[in-house]
Amino acid sequence: MKSLKKVEDHIINWLKDYANKHNMGGFVVGVSGGIDSAVTSTLCAKTGLNLICLEMPIQQESKQDSRASIHIEWLKNQFSNVISHRLPLDKVFSSFQEILPMTNNLSSQSLSLANTRARLRMTSLYYFAALNKYLVAGTGNKVEDFGVGFYTKYGDGGVDISPIADLNKSQVFEMGKFLNIIDTIQKAEPTDGLWNDNRTDEEQIGASYPELEWAMDVFENKIDQTTMTDRQKKVLLIYSNFHKQNKHKMVQIPVCEIPKSYI
Numbered sequence: 001m002k003s004l005k006k007v008e009d010h011i012i013n014w015l016k017d018y019a020n021k022h023n024m025g026g027f028v029v030g031v032s033g034g035i036d037s038a039v040t041s042t043l044c045a046k047t048g049l050n051l052i053c054l055e056m057p058i059q060q061e062s063k064q065d066s067r068a069s070i071h072i073e074w075l076k077n078q079f080s081n082v083i084s085h086r087l088p089l090d091k092v093f094s095s096f097q098e099i100l101p102m103t104n105n106l107s108s109q110s111l112s113l114a115n116t117r118a119r120l121r122m123t124s125l126y127y128f129a130a131l132n133k134y135l136v137a138g139t140g141n142k143v144e145d146f147g148v149g150f151y152t153k154y155g156d157g158g159v160d161i162s163p164i165a166d167l168n169k170s171q172v173f174e175m176g177k178f179l180n181i182i183d184t185i186q187k188a189e190p191t192d193g194l195w196n197d198n199r200t201d202e203e204q205i206g207a208s209y210p211e212l213e214w215a216m217d218v219f220e221n222k223i224d225q226t227t228m229t230d231r232q233k234k235v236l237l238i239y240s241n242f243h244k245q246n247k248h249k250m251v252q253i254p255v256c257e258i259p260k261s262y263i
Helices: 004-021 035-045 062-078 090-098 106-132 142-148 169-178 183-187 201-205 209-221 230-245
Strands: 026-030 050-055 082-086
Touching (some): 004 026, 004 035, 026 035, 035 050, 035 169, 035 183, 050 062, 062 082, 169 209, 201 209
Parallel strands (some): 050 082
């Protein structure tokens, strides 16, 4: 990015202006131990408005959990407007699993339960937002939110505002370095933290974020594909398939409009 300081100031001012315009007293952010939530929570803290950071582990890998805790303590040591709560949701998630009917569709069930984790977290975020008249700040970046749709509908996609959604993942990492986010988060492989086997985003998608950012540029700008390598063609196919499959997340909810002559 040409000016990280200008980007930082722009996002901070945008957050403050939006909150003040809507008479909201602060923000709630779910902190996962990844770069997106670390950058988002830090920018929210820098507004000077109140910030609640929530840790919401669900059968979480210990390193993710540790990174989240360390980041939150780092924030609280720097900013007096930051408080935090730790909500272990393991029992809630297990109780939900116990009342579900049996199914033979184990593959779909695994994905559905992974998304359920994200939706339980969203519910928790909105509890604190409503309680305090705060805004839920989303942590999605551009390639996730508008490229491959790599998020859970009404889970981590259920937010009030999206402060970093116009930054690609590589730009979020740049901002993280600029903000002095703890080193372990900067070096951690991106993961959605929704699976017990700790699979990374790249393992799930089949392409790295720099590759996906390249594919997004090619896809949106209709760049000539005739001179592409086999890997580039594969990545572009991965990107286009995800984009098509998850398009429903990125558009307005369809409304069945009733002809006026009927009502």
